[in-house]
Amino acid sequence: MRVGGHPVDTPSDPGRTTAFRSDGYAPLRDYAVIGDGRSAALIAADGSVDWLGMPDLDSPSVFAALLDPVRGGRFLLEPEEPYTVARRYLPGTNVLETTFTTGGGSLRVTDALTLEADGALGPMRELQRRIDGVAGTVPLRWSVQPRFGYGARRPRIARRAGVPVAVAGADALAVCAWDAGEPECTDRAINGRLDLRRGQRALLAIPLAHQEPLVLPARPECDARMDHTIAAWRGWARERSNEGMWRDAVLRSALALKLLIFAPSGAIAAAVTSSLPEQVGGERNWDYRFSWVRDSAFTLDAFLSLGCPAEAHAYFWWLMHASQLTHPRLRVLYRLNGGGHATERTLPLDGYRGSRPVRIGNAAGAQTQMDTYGELLQIGWLYAGAAGRLDADIARRLAELADFVCAAWRGPDSGIWEVRSAPLHFTQSKMMCWVALDRAIDLCERGLIQSRGSARWRLARAQIRDFVETRCFSSLHHCYTRSAGSSDLDAAVLLGLLHGYAPPGDPRMRATVDTVARELRHGPFVDRYSGEDGVSGTEGAFLACSFWLAECLARTGRLEQATALMDDLVGLANDVGLYGEEIDPATGAFLGNLPQGLSHLALISAACTIDSIAAEADG
Secondary structure, three states: OEEEOOOOOOOOOOOOOOOOOEOOEOOHHHOEEEEOOOOEEEEOOOOOEEEEEOOOOOOOEEEOOOOOOOOOOEEEEEEOOOEEEEEEEOOOOOOEEEEEEEOOEEEEEEEEEOOOOOOOOOOOEEEEEEEEEEEEEEEEEEEEEOOEOOOOEOOEEEEEOOEEEEEEOOEEEEOEEEOOOOOEEOOOOEEEEEEEEOOOEEEEEEEEEEOOOOOOOOHHHHHHHHHHHHHHHHHHHHOOOOOOOOHHHHHHHHHHHHHHEEOOOOEEOOEOOEOOOOOOOOOOOOEOOOEEHHHHHHHHHHHHHOOOHHHHHHHHHHHHHHHHOOOOOOOOEEOOOOOOOOOOEEEOOOOHHHOOOEEEOOHHHHOOOOHHHHHHHHHHHHHHHHHOOOOHHHHHHHHHHHHHHHHHOOOOEOOOOOOOOOOEOEHHHHHHHHHHHHHHHHHHHOOOOOOOOHHHHHHHHHHHHHHHHHHOEEOOOOEEOOEOOOOOOEHHHHHHHHOOOOOOOOHHHHHHHHHHHHHOEEOOEEOOEOOOOOOOOOOOEEHHHHHHHHHHHHHOOOHHHHHHHHHHHHOOOOOOOOOOOEEOOOOOOEEOOOOEHHHHHHHHHHHHHHHHHHHHHOO
8 A cells, every 4th residue: 555645736737746756757666557468558556647658569659757757648547635545456357446545535446458348459449447436525636648659749639529639640539538527628638627426436438549530439338348358357367377376476477468468469578668767867778669589488488387378379470470581580579560670769758767868669679699599499399399290381490590500609699688788609698509409409309390400400509518618607606607708697597597408407507506696696686697788877686587596496406495585576576466677676666667578477487387396396
């Protein structure tokens, strides 16, 4: 529960500060997410929708107060009196419920990006905010302040059939209000207020359109869509299977990942947002609204572990389709529609708490990242294991990828962390090249891909192992290092154990797990690496690394330590069970983009592995 101190006195003033905010910015930990399989919105604990891309998750924003409270646009909804807040997701759903309690009463807001009743992906998007009076009477004000195009385009606001509509170029939204006060239009916002009594229900529905006619819905249609949305999410959640020690956290992570899936293609975005900083006030601000090959093995493994065969199938075929455009080379990331280009540029926004530049696009997309080949062969191997076969064309392409690895593994790259300093021979990249060839050899031995190049694959696999063992292990630090000949450390080498470069009993890998735990861990937090990366400033602890360490501890026989670390990590989620990319160990503040798919993927992987090992230990 959070406590708010002051009412909003002028909702149309985007710079208004409440007790939840400082200089117009809410803590990143205070955000919850809703979505509809195509886009997603972030809602702060004070009821403000501060981020929404339209029409798709990677489209320009209509609300971006998260990155600039003055120019970004938002949808405020807040009691006019001091209040406390309690939030949750309706059980088994991605529908958010926020309860505001004031001295005079309480009310409940139910937020959703609604789903079509027939399951079809129609052109219209709709944000609904259902408001129920729970006790007493609560004065409430709301204000819709659309700023299309990342705040660059202020809309024209007028009425159609009595309904306020905001238009900017091909984008439009309407504000349909029922029992929510009479909307008042200004040149910047659509505002309303009401006194909501116990037993009353108000509804605000915001249909949005892009290059399509804007449809104004009737209230019964909206009510039916909200009810269907709740039922649809619960139906999906019922089919997810996990009864382990952290089943609630695993289910919430699965629901969070479902929001990152771009339903029209099957791609999964790394995060909902762009340019949330890894250091407040710093320049480590990246656009994460793309699909990273780096995350692919964890993604497919999570889908298969949780009983999501449809999502696994769609994701695998989307990745194979997207990578076909650049075959045999892989790009680090792909657009959600499968495109390979993500040109990076900056926006004239202030950035979260002054963290500039605000970037869209991501220059890492043009880097060389050799670990991606291991990831793609790994998911081909996982998919073949689940399906029992491989399509002939996919089998041919996987064999050609193995051929490419044989030719390219000796070169330096930018590594899994996409450093912007000079390329190096990163240890984790070499390990994943070994994994790529090992998986190709296994598929070949099982008759699932052609054997024409298998002798060459075996030779290169042995050469890569020799390189890693002779040039990437430090006898002084007793661990695999960040890169060949370096003394820097890197938590990413833990992936060598998780993806099968070495067995759990391997003494060098066990020693590496110990060194990472000793040198990069601070309580439950784990830093990504030591050494330079070509970008100024610092960053928080990287949550996925903490979950990787927990899983490695379990795999190497330290089950009690693994369980204790997982308990700590599960306790680090925010009040609605979400994780960002990083956490500031000193304050517990979230850093980086959110919700972060890799954090939730790593949680699922660690939880499932530890549960499995614990079950084996119990006999």
